[in-house]
Amino acid sequence: MSTVRALIASSFAQRALGLLTRSRLHARAGVWFDRCSTVHSMGMRMPIDLIFLDAGFRIVELRTDWGATRIARCPKAASVLEVASGALAQLQWRVDDQLCFGEPKSISGQSATWCSMTLTSNEASVR
Numbered sequence: 502m503s504t505v506r507a508l509i510a511s512s513f514a515q516r517a518l519g520l521l522t523r524s525r526l527h528a529r530a531g532v533w534f535d536r537c538s539t540v541h542s543m544g545m546r547m548p549i550d551l552i553f554l555d556a557g558f559r560i561v562e563l564r565t566d567w568g569a570t571r572i573a574r575c576p577k578a579a580s581v582l583e584v585a586s587g588a589l590a591q592l593q594w595r596v597d598d599q600l601c602f603g604e605p606k607s608i609s610g611q612s613a614t615w616c617s618m619t620l621t622s623n624e625a626s627v628r
């Protein structure tokens with residue numbers, strides 16, 4: 502089962518910074534932006550993969566190896582999951598795949614809330 506552990510970018514600071522402060526990221530970790538269809542990579546120190554999701558957590562668009570100083574927009578998206586470049590190749594997620602949003606969890610001593618995004622049905626496997 503392919504799962505990503507994602508920081509829920511809910512505060513203004515978390516949404517503004519996203520992955521800007523990171524120089525690397527674990528392949529199964531990311532940041533999830535709810536109510537978002539446009540992201541930027543201005544000031545990023547590493548390339549990322551972008552997963553655009555509709556309101557039901559179905560993948561509607563993917564962008565791989567998204568470098569610095571770029572803007573990505575997907576009008577069909579209700580949220581965006583940012584992961585390390587190359588993670589999509591490992592996860593084997595495809596457009597139309599359905600993800601399940603895990604129960605948000607706070608970690609003791611941290612102000613951040615985390616969730617898991619897990620592939621529940623892989624449309625590519627039935628094609």
